[in-house]
Amino acid sequence: MTSQTLxxxxxxxxSSAESSLQRSRQRTAWLLVAPALVVLLAIAGWPLLRTIxxxxxxxxxxxxxxxxFVGLDNYIGENGVLRDAAWWSAVANTLxxxxxxxxxxxxxxxxxxxxxxxxxRVRTLLRAAVLVPWAIPTIVSAKMWSWMLNxxxxxxxxxxxxxxLIDHPLAFIADPDLTFFTIILVDVxxxxxxxxxxxxxxxxxxxxDCYEAARVDGVPRLRVFSxxxxxxxxxxxxxxxxxxxxxxxxxxxxxxxxTSNSRLTKSMSVYVREQLVxxxxxxxxxxxxxxxxxxIVLFTAGYMAFTRRxxxxx
Amino acid sequence: MCQIRLDNVQKRFGDNPILSDIxxxxxxxxxxxxxxxxxxxxxxxxxxxxxxxxxxxGNIHIDGVRVNDLAPAKRDVAMVFQSYALYPHMTVYDNMAxxxxxxxxxQAEIDRRVRAAAESLHLAALLERKPGALSGxxxxxxxxxxxxxxxxKVFLFDEPLSNLDASLRVKTRVEIARLHRSLGRxxxxxxxxxxxxxxxxxxxxxxxxxxxxQDGVPSIAQVGHPLxxxxxxxxxxxxxxxxxxxxxxxxxxxxHAGADGLACSAGGITLPAAADARxxxxxxxxxxxxxxxxxxxxxxxxxxxxxxLEHLGEHSYxxxxxxxxxxxxxxxxxxxxxxxxxxxxxxxxxxxxxVFDAEGDALPRLSRHDVTPAALATH
Numbered sequence: 001m002t003s004q005t006l007x008x009x010x011x012x013x014x015s016s017a018e019s020s021l022q023r024s025r026q027r028t029a030w031l032l033v034a035p036a037l038v039v040l041l042a043i044a045g046w047p048l049l050r051t052i053x054x055x056x057x058x059x060x061x062x063x064x065x066x067x068x069f070v071g072l073d074n075y076i077g078e079n080g081v082l083r084d085a086a087w088w089s090a091v092a093n094t095l096x097x098x099x100x101x102x103x104x105x106x107x108x109x110x111x112x113x114x115x116x117x118x119x120x121r122v123r124t125l126l127r128a129a130v131l132v133p134w135a136i137p138t139i140v141s142a143k144m145w146s147w148m149l150n151x152x153x154x155x156x157x158x159x160x161x162x163x164x165l166i167d168h169p170l171a172f173i174a175d176p177d178l179t180f181f182t183i184i185l186v187d188v189x190x191x192x193x194x195x196x197x198x199x200x201x202x203x204x205x206x207x208x209d210c211y212e213a214a215r216v217d218g219v220p221r222l223r224v225f226s227x228x229x230x231x232x233x234x235x236x237x238x239x240x241x242x243x244x245x246x247x248x249x250x251x252x253x254x255x256x257x258x259t260s261n262s263r264l265t266k267s268m269s270v271y272v273r274e275q276l277v278x279x280x281x282x283x284x285x286x287x288x289x290x291x292x293x294x295x296i297v298l299f300t301a302g303y304m305a306f307t308r309r310x311x312x313x314x
Numbered sequence: 315m316c317q318i319r320l321d322n323v324q325k326r327f328g329d330n331p332i333l334s335d336i337x338x339x340x341x342x343x344x345x346x347x348x349x350x351x352x353x354x355x356x357x358x359x360x361x362x363x364x365x366x367x368x369x370x371x372g373n374i375h376i377d378g379v380r381v382n383d384l385a386p387a388k389r390d391v392a393m394v395f396q397s398y399a400l401y402p403h404m405t406v407y408d409n410m411a412x413x414x415x416x417x418x419x420x421q422a423e424i425d426r427r428v429r430a431a432a433e434s435l436h437l438a439a440l441l442e443r444k445p446g447a448l449s450g451x452x453x454x455x456x457x458x459x460x461x462x463x464x465x466x467k468v469f470l471f472d473e474p475l476s477n478l479d480a481s482l483r484v485k486t487r488v489e490i491a492r493l494h495r496s497l498g499r500x501x502x503x504x505x506x507x508x509x510x511x512x513x514x515x516x517x518x519x520x521x522x523x524x525x526x527x528q529d530g531v532p533s534i535a536q537v538g539h540p541l542x543x544x545x546x547x548x549x550x551x552x553x554x555x556x557x558x559x560x561x562x563x564x565x566x567x568x569x570h571a572g573a574d575g576l577a578c579s580a581g582g583i584t585l586p587a588a589a590d591a592r593x594x595x596x597x598x599x600x601x602x603x604x605x606x607x608x609x610x611x612x613x614x615x616x617x618x619x620x621x622x623l624e625h626l627g628e629h630s631y632x633x634x635x636x637x638x639x640x641x642x643x644x645x646x647x648x649x650x651x652x653x654x655x656x657x658x659x660x661x662x663x664x665x666x667x668x669v670f671d672a673e674g675d676a677l678p679r680l681s682r683h684d685v686t687p688a689a690l691a692t693h
Binding site: 207209210212213214215216217218219220223227228231232 | 400
């Protein structure tokens, strides 16, 4: 009797997958994830569904009860978001911002991580210090940089002038040629630490004896980096890049605080807020928010498909 | 020729001495084993030779060249790590070829070397696999292959078998011995804590003892042929470390010492031993040592009661409670059937007794045992 129970519960026999032990394990698993699922449905699922519903209506912010169903007009109608040049310019801005800032942050983050990975007495201190820009709220750092970069009384202009690098103050935030560069600079300053710490964690997972074996074999440092370090930390780097890219695609606070109304830097999120709040177009704004959501879903799904293929390839 | 010479080598980590006064020569083509209890610095000594650690003092010469300031790569050594240190993202082939690619050897030569090593290590069918898809023994062989393809002057092995199961360990041990014979001129230094590996592989054993924070004590307890250490341990530490089960020790008092041997008393019983104790005054404390297989059970003037038996199939070990001391003596039984509670007669043959003075140093034995020049020459 006892031996029978044991064999039927043994995981080596997949045919008996529906044993009572396994069923009770599954019940426990569902029970444990249920609270998280409920919370997720309440705080993410419900607002999302509501947004999608509004996007199919002509709701106005002034009175959300007076609305009519308009189908896909807000998307592909004559004045739909997908036919709005301003929307496409926001998409282009966002993509440009994401690609440039994530690339710079990855390269700089890798450099900082490699520096932090070399044994040193002050390493722990540096690791904490590096986090400061990441820990400051974006609004605060955006304001701080706005003042520092101000063309009349900003400290950066004073510094550059006293070093003789420029002969007149630069309007970093107002000058159309400089605003985009400025936004990216501040974002890179803020999020490089995040990338650096994720990559540092990956670097510390590389077994040290691999390095020692390469040292005994006399493999040049650059080759060790390109053939051992880089391939081994690549999965973590990719995850960090995806995290950052998802953040960058939704970028809002930095751009809103520093250059709120400039067409040159308007991102998708800033566009959505403008429609929803400034123009009171809840229906149209919800449609653009939904498109933004779909862009991010597509990106995430693409990434997940890519990693799944990679994992199976190994 | 690739002799390795260590001259008064010291290693400290901060204030903590790890190795001191290492004076050692490993001859060309020799198989030298570093052995000792954990914490004795045997792996550190290997890493000093590899160049992965710097000496605190003293000189290391490989092939007549002082290598203290040479990078590991310039020392012409190859190392097999305890953890194998395989590159997890590379195939077996690339793992072996990686250390050669920067040497400008030419693709054909690299391919020839890798395939030859794979052939001799039975890895030919696995060349396209990654380490994650290999068993422990296969990974081990890849690690050895990676060392072979470099054709170094010196092979360094850091406990290469410690992660393998018992039967694979014996098999790989034989393969390493075969490898050493086939490579002929290359010297090998091998670190282990397993004395069977040391006894079976070594031309020369270097037994290290932990310094435990003491300064000015040499780290090397004894250097010599395995049988030399087994039959003529220089002190109690060597005697107790080499041999399994360990040597029996009996506290005794010296009664009389002469040119033909000595007599001492333990637990009121007088025992003769074939050692020269003429440097010690009568009445000195000494320690007698005898290996389990040298206790003659079945006859003799002494009596011991069996309190525990270990049957190993081919032979058994009996734990004998005797009037000689509080610690039971372990004796090897070959044929006799004994049961717990039996009282067995036994003798401690004088030629087999080791005698150590109060400091633990061995007194000269009057008969040489089994370590004939002929026995040494066969190795």
